[in-house]
Amino acid sequence: MLPELHLPWMEISVLITLLGSIWLKFTPDRDRAYKRCIRICTLTCLVTICGWIDFVSLKTFAASEPFSLFYRLFHKNLFVVDDLSAPLLPLAALLYLLTVLSTLKTKGHSFSFSNTLISEAILLSTLSSKEPWIIILLLSVATIPPLLEFRSNKRSSRVYVLHMGLFVLLLVAGGLLSSFKDQSGTLSLIAGALLTTAALLRNGIIPLHCWMTDLFDKITFGTALLFVTPMTGAYAILRLVFPIAPDWALQGIAIVSLITAVYAAGMALVQQEARRFFCYLFLSHSSLVLVGLEMATPLGLTGGLCVWISVGISLAGFALTLRSVEARTGRISLKTYHGLYEHTPTLAGLFLVTGLASIGFPGTLGFIGTELLIEGVIEIYPLVGTAVVIATALNSIAILQVYFRVFTGTHHSASISLRARVPEHVAILILVALVIGGGLYPQPGVISRNHAAIQLIQQRDEVFQENKVSVDYSLSEHKHHLKTSP
Amino acid sequence: MNSEIAFHFLGVCIVAGPALLLALFGTTSLINKPLGERLIAQATQTVVVMGLFAAIAVLVLMLSLGKRYVPVEMGNWVVLPEQHFHFHLKFIFDRLSIPFCILSFILCGTVGAFASRYLHREPGYNRFFICYALFLLGMIVSSLAGTIETLFFGWELVGLSSALLVAFFHERLNPVRNGLRIWSIYRIADAAFLVAAIMLHHLTGAGDFAELMGTGSWPDGQASISEQHALFIGLLLLFAAAGKSALVPFSGWLPRAMEGPTPSSAVFYGSLSVHLGAYLLLRVSPILELSPLLSLAVILLGLVSAIYGTLVARVQTDIKSALAFASLTQVSIIVVEIGCGLRYIALIHIIGHACLRTLQLLRAPSLFHDYHSLENAIGAHLTQKPSLWVRIMPERYRVSLYRFELERGYLDMLCNRFIITPFVGLFRYCDSLESRWTNLISGEDQRESESVSPVSDSLEEN
Numbered sequence: 001m002l003p004e005l006h007l008p009w010m011e012i013s014v015l016i017t018l019l020g021s022i023w024l025k026f027t028p029d030r031d032r033a034y035k036r037c038i039r040i041c042t043l044t045c046l047v048t049i050c051g052w053i054d055f056v057s058l059k060t061f062a063a064s065e066p067f068s069l070f071y072r073l074f075h076k077n078l079f080v081v082d083d084l085s086a087p088l089l090p091l092a093a094l095l096y097l098l099t100v101l102s103t104l105k106t107k108g109h110s111f112s113f114s115n116t117l118i119s120e121a122i123l124l125s126t127l128s129s130k131e132p133w134i135i136i137l138l139l140s141v142a143t144i145p146p147l148l149e150f151r152s153n154k155r156s157s158r159v160y161v162l163h164m165g166l167f168v169l170l171l172v173a174g175g176l177l178s179s180f181k182d183q184s185g186t187l188s189l190i191a192g193a194l195l196t197t198a199a200l201l202r203n204g205i206i207p208l209h210c211w212m213t214d215l216f217d218k219i220t221f222g223t224a225l226l227f228v229t230p231m232t233g234a235y236a237i238l239r240l241v242f243p244i245a246p247d248w249a250l251q252g253i254a255i256v257s258l259i260t261a262v263y264a265a266g267m268a269l270v271q272q273e274a275r276r277f278f279c280y281l282f283l284s285h286s287s288l289v290l291v292g293l294e295m296a297t298p299l300g301l302t303g304g305l306c307v308w309i310s311v312g313i314s315l316a317g318f319a320l321t322l323r324s325v326e327a328r329t330g331r332i333s334l335k336t337y338h339g340l341y342e343h344t345p346t347l348a349g350l351f352l353v354t355g356l357a358s359i360g361f362p363g364t365l366g367f368i369g370t371e372l373l374i375e376g377v378i379e380i381y382p383l384v385g386t387a388v389v390i391a392t393a394l395n396s397i398a399i400l401q402v403y404f405r406v407f408t409g410t411h412h413s414a415s416i417s418l419r420a421r422v423p424e425h426v427a428i429l430i431l432v433a434l435v436i437g438g439g440l441y442p443q444p445g446v447i448s449r450n451h452a453a454i455q456l457i458q459q460r461d462e463v464f465q466e467n468k469v470s471v472d473y474s475l476s477e478h479k480h481h482l483k484t485s486p
Numbered sequence: 487m488n489s490e491i492a493f494h495f496l497g498v499c500i501v502a503g504p505a506l507l508l509a510l511f512g513t514t515s516l517i518n519k520p521l522g523e524r525l526i527a528q529a530t531q532t533v534v535v536m537g538l539f540a541a542i543a544v545l546v547l548m549l550s551l552g553k554r555y556v557p558v559e560m561g562n563w564v565v566l567p568e569q570h571f572h573f574h575l576k577f578i579f580d581r582l583s584i585p586f587c588i589l590s591f592i593l594c595g596t597v598g599a600f601a602s603r604y605l606h607r608e609p610g611y612n613r614f615f616i617c618y619a620l621f622l623l624g625m626i627v628s629s630l631a632g633t634i635e636t637l638f639f640g641w642e643l644v645g646l647s648s649a650l651l652v653a654f655f656h657e658r659l660n661p662v663r664n665g666l667r668i669w670s671i672y673r674i675a676d677a678a679f680l681v682a683a684i685m686l687h688h689l690t691g692a693g694d695f696a697e698l699m700g701t702g703s704w705p706d707g708q709a710s711i712s713e714q715h716a717l718f719i720g721l722l723l724l725f726a727a728a729g730k731s732a733l734v735p736f737s738g739w740l741p742r743a744m745e746g747p748t749p750s751s752a753v754f755y756g757s758l759s760v761h762l763g764a765y766l767l768l769r770v771s772p773i774l775e776l777s778p779l780l781s782l783a784v785i786l787l788g789l790v791s792a793i794y795g796t797l798v799a800r801v802q803t804d805i806k807s808a809l810a811f812a813s814l815t816q817v818s819i820i821v822v823e824i825g826c827g828l829r830y831i832a833l834i835h836i837i838g839h840a841c842l843r844t845l846q847l848l849r850a851p852s853l854f855h856d857y858h859s860l861e862n863a864i865g866a867h868l869t870q871k872p873s874l875w876v877r878i879m880p881e882r883y884r885v886s887l888y889r890f891e892l893e894r895g896y897l898d899m900l901c902n903r904f905i906i907t908p909f910v911g912l913f914r915y916c917d918s919l920e921s922r923w924t925n926l927i928s929g930e931d932q933r934e935s936e937s938v939s940p941v942s943d944s945l946e947e948n
Contacts, residue, residue: 156928210924263916270913299569339657342609346518353516356646362639368564368573371635375571375684382688386681393677397670400649404666408656425518432516446564454568 002080003058008065009051010079010128013044013093014121020044021117034103037113041097044120048090055086061455079128083452084238087309087445088127092230094430095316096120099222102320102427104327111220112149119145119223123230135239136175139202139232140168146219146227155218163201163211170198171236178244188244195240196253203233203290204283206260212283216275221323224275229316231286231308234293242456243463247296251380254294258387261287265394269401274332277402278319284395285311285358288388292373296460300376301453306369306446310357310438314366317354317431318399320424321347325406328418334402337409343418348407350428355399357435359392365438368446489551496547497558497577499540500587501630503533504623511616520612527602530615534598537626538591545584555580555703557632557696574694576632582704582768582833586629589837593757593844594622600848601749610654614747617654621647625758628765633694634683637769641679641730644759645672651750652743664742671739675729679766682722689715699772705829709772716776723770724784731763731817733791737798738898740814744806752847755810757840764820764836771829781825788821794895800873801891805850813843 020040027033055063062082081089096116103111119142126138143164150157174194180187204212216224242250264284271277289311292304324347325340326332341348353364360370370392378385420428438445507529514521521529548556560575577583598618605611624643631637649672653665689711690698699707709716727733732740732755743755754760767774767784774781792815799811816839823832861867876884893899925931 156930158928159924162927210920210927213920214924214928266909266913267917270910270917299566299571302566302569337659337662341656346516349516361646362642367639371573371684372571374680375687378681378684378688382685385684386677389677389680393673396673397666400669401666404653404656404662408653408662409659411657429516442564443562446566450566450569 002062002064002077003060004066005051005054005058005063005081006066007050007054008067008069008079009047009054010081010089010124011065011069013047013051013089014124016040016044016047017117017121017124021114021121024114024117033113034100037100037117038097040117041093041100041120044124045090045093045097048093048124051081052086052090055081061451076131078131078134079125080130081128082130083448083455084305085127085235087448088230088235089124091309091312092123092127093120095229095312096123096226098316098320098427098430099226102324102424103222104421110153111222112152115145115148116223116226119226123226123232126232127230127235130239132175132178132240135236136171139171139236142227142232143168146215146223149219149223153219157218159214160211160218163208166208167198167201170194170201174198174240178240192241192245192249196237196245196249199233199236199241200253200256200290201233202236203231203286204228204260205256205287205290206263209260209264209283213276213279216279221275221319221326224279225316225319225323228279228282228286229312229319231289231312234286234289234308237290238293238456242293242296243460250294250296254291254377255384257287257290257294258384258391260284261291261391262387262394265391265398268398269394272334274322274326274334274402274406277334277398278315278322281358281395281398282311282315282319284391285315288373288391291388292376295376295380296457297376297379298450298453298457299372299379301456302446302450303369303371303373303376305449305452307360307366307373309445309449310360310364310366310369310435313431313434313438314354314357314364317428317435318351318358320428320431321351321354322406324420324424324428325351332406334405337404338406339408339410339412340418341407343412343414344407344420346425347420347428348403350432351407352403353432354428354435355403356396357439359396359399361396363436363439365435365442365445367439368442369449372446489547492547493544493556493579494558496540496544497579497630498560500537500544501577501626503537503540504619504626507533508616508619508623511612511619515612515616523602523606523611526612526615527598530598530602530618531595534591534595534622538588538595541584541588541591544579545588548579548584558630573635574633575636576694577630577636578632578695579630580704582765583630585833585837586765587626589840590622590625590629590758593753593840594618594625596844597749597753597848600752601747604749605747608747610656614651614654614750617647617651617750621651621753621759625762628762631769632696634686634698637766638676638679638683641726641762641766642676644762645669645676645730648672648743648750648754648759651754652746654746654750661745664739664745667742668739671729671736675726675736678722678729679726682719682726685715685719685722686711689719695769699770704769705771707772709776711773711776713777716773717780720770720773720777720780721783723766723773724780724787727763727766727821728787728791729763730766731760731821732814733763733787733818733821734794734895735897735901737791737794737814738894738901740810741802741807741894744804744810748806748847748851751806751810752844756813756843756847760813760817761820761836761840764817764824764832767821767824768829768832771824771827774825775827781827784825785822788818788823788825790818791815792818792822794818797887798891798894801888805853806847809843809847809850813839816843 024033024036027036062080064077065079122138122142126135129135147157150160174191177187177191201208212228261284264280268277268280268284271280289304289308292300292307295301357364357366360366374385374388377388510529556579558577562572563575564573605614620643624640624647627640628637631640649665649669652668653662655661686698699709729736740755744751774784795811795815795818799808799815802808802811820832820835823835
């Protein structure tokens with residue numbers, strides 16, 4: 001029996017977002033909808049933070065929700081908070097809050113506040129669930145809000161539908177096969193392969209990554225950002241694949257992720273449009289996270305989980321800065337220099353800080369995580385580990401190149417003030433404070449991720465131990481049957 | 487016990503000063519409330535003077551107590567006991583770090599005082615001093631680093647501030663392009679450093695120099711790794727040092743760096759930053775001793791770079807570039823000295839050269855003014871006697887050599903042709919393949935956003 005939290009925090013947060021979404025559906029006025037959405041997101045963020053504090057105070061590896069509505073309906077704890085998901089929930093809620101906060105009111109017609117809250121509810125439910133079928137269901141449903149935006153923007157959604165359709169198909173097939181028990185283990189191996197492919201597809205591993213650039217190209221930056229930044233693909237791998245995949249399979253995934261990381265970093269260097277650049281930059285970073293997660297060693301996994309958090313925070317800030325600039329100039333071409341520094345010096349500074357934080361620059365949140373990650377990889381593949389360093393180096397070159405393209409190189413004349421608005425400023429400053437604060441005092445965060453890593457590895461070992469016992473038992477049964485048969 | 491407390495207090499003062507300066511300038515800029523010129527200059531002066539006196543006090547204390555090695559423990563920044571991983575924050579005062587630290591404060595102080603007047607009413611005054619604070623912190627952390635990760639920490643800060651200061655006049659295209667080129671070279675070189683640091687950590691179980699270099703303070707340490715490991719790690723560190731000190735084949739960035747304002751050129755490429763590679767080699771010199779092959783590689787690289795530097799310096803048409811290549815020549819000779827095991831000679835050479843070159847570079851803007859005044863006074867151009875080489879070398883060879891020197895050894899051209907162009911070409915080709923693939927699936931052009939020209943009134947997402 002799991003220990004219980006003091007309140008059903010996760011259910012409350014999901015309920016707030018769902019009810020808020022309905023409320024906003026009936027709010028025709030954009031200004032009012034914007035303000036209400038900020039209030040709802042703030043409240044949700046506070047609730048998830050309370051949940052995290054509550055969980056930490058229990059000093060346990062996992063906790064269920066008390067007075068659970070779902071438990072009464074299904075007699076099962078659908079929402080379980082553990083070491084892995086506890087900090088991811090407030091992170092996700094914060095990401096939504098800051099994205100909404102930095103959205104210009106004039107974008108109310110293209111960036112749907114109501115749909116955003118629905119997405120948030122789905123994401124929070126996903127991150128607080130450990131049940132495979134619930135995760136599969138929620139990951140599948142989460143693909144719908146971006147599709148609705150494709151349709152409302154009257155843009156071709158074929159690339160997205162093809163990839164996400166395949167993703168859902170693979171998830172469901174993998175889920176079905178994994179529910180069958182077979183003695184030989186062939187079915188579970190196929191199920192694992194299907195689930196892995198699905199999760200990698202959702203994460204944008206090459207050559208199945210084209211949907212991501214298409215997404216950034218055709219829907220609003222905010223929606224695209226919220227769909228990819230929480231890295232639910234990585235979450236799916238940890239929950240669905242990590243416990244059942246053999247070591248060689250995990251290391252195979254790590255190699256593929258490493259290739260993606262280097263490839264995406266190289267692609268980020270040659271992009272001619274800022275959103276696509278961000279997409280590849282994010283892809284490279286999320287692949288590096290996967291590299292750490294698939295190492296299946298405490299050090300590598302801790303590094304991967306640390307980089308997950310740091311990338312989530314820093315690249316969110318980076319994207320919000322880019323989005324703020326885009327809101328002033330339209331789509332940002334990287335073929336030319338824009339020279340915006342003079343008009344938006346603060347945004348330039350924030351762009352640089354968040355960008356450098358994402359590559360694990362010293363003194364930022366990602367520094368220790370990147371060190372742990374590289375050390376974890378070198379522990380297993382001494383030479384392959386250098387590829388992580390190369391990917392990081394390429395990403396850092398790409399970031400400074402784009403900084404120079406956007407903010408320097410020419411004198412920009414503007415007829416109106418382009419300075420950052422207070423909400424935008426506040427949103428990005430919060431992320432910068434987290435990035436620098438976490439960089440200067442990383443110990444609590446690293447320890448928390450280390451606990452989660454050890455927990456995940458222990459769970460994985462238990463599953464393999466059980467399988468080994470059941471295989472040994474069936475072998476002895478088989479021998480006994482051969483002996484006794486005439 | 488009392489001396490330990492004193493050392494700890496002074497050590498914290500030395501490192502915390504630049505950190506607070508950076509925090510002050512950075513925070514006020516981020517919240518859009520930049521400080522005034524006078525306040526910036528005063529804060530800088532206070533921090534530098536405080537740090538310098540603290541460093542001198544440490545030196546006096548060490549001499550009076552007869553200590554040659556004083557570690558200042560700041561505790562573990564991160565520790566994972568179960569995985570035997572710790573990121574140790576430790577600073578050391580020894581015969582290498584103390585002179586380098588004092589030198590950093592003196593030269594940064596000189597340049598800071600010069601810059602506060604030189605950049606008066608310059609729009610980027612505040613930005614310059616943010617980068618300056620970043621550089622000062624990087625230099626002090628690098629100088630006093632007691633672990634290889636801490637050294638890497640400082641090393642990175644120096645790299646970033648260098649690139650940003652080269653691009654200081656950022657409304658022009660050339661400084662920005664050169665800043666990016668420098669950053670790219672630094673990052674590739676830093677990648678080698680990071681791998682070396684992690685390999686060392688992996689082999690010895692610690693990044694602590696005391697563990698790595700065995701017992702005995704610098705320069706008497708004995709490294710505790712095998713010869714093969716020493717060769718491999720040493721080559722990586724040599725690669726990193728070559729990037730930072732502009733040794734061949736990375737020399738192309740040094741004249742580009744002169745695009746920055748004179749004060750930053752002086753402090754980076756004349757004195758401190760350019761010597762950081764040599765400092766790294768000095769710090770890990772026990773590793774060099776383990777492998778004769780590695781020492782030979784260090785000597786050869788130094789020799790090639792010195793010959794290259796002295797040849798190219800002779801044909802430069804602007805004073806800053808000429809000084810840059812003259813710096814490269816001296817740094818390369820220092821590297822040769824390190825390879826030969828002449829560590830004290832190398833340290834003295836660094837200090838002397840850094841002071842001389844800083845003053846030369848600060849003097850450079852007004853030199854031509856005086857030169858012209860002199861020519862006006864005598865009513866003719868000042869004549870120069872042709873050098874010995876010009877007199878004895880056949881003209882055919884002279885022309886070839888002159889072209890080689892003028893093209894700076896074709897290093898930039900080779901780098902562009904054999905590294906950058908193929909790399910960018912490959913990824914552009916991949917990009918076009920992706921574009922065709924997504925166009926094929928969706929039945930429409932996927933990249934129209936790339937041809938959209940920016941519109942000034944766009945407050946709508948598209």
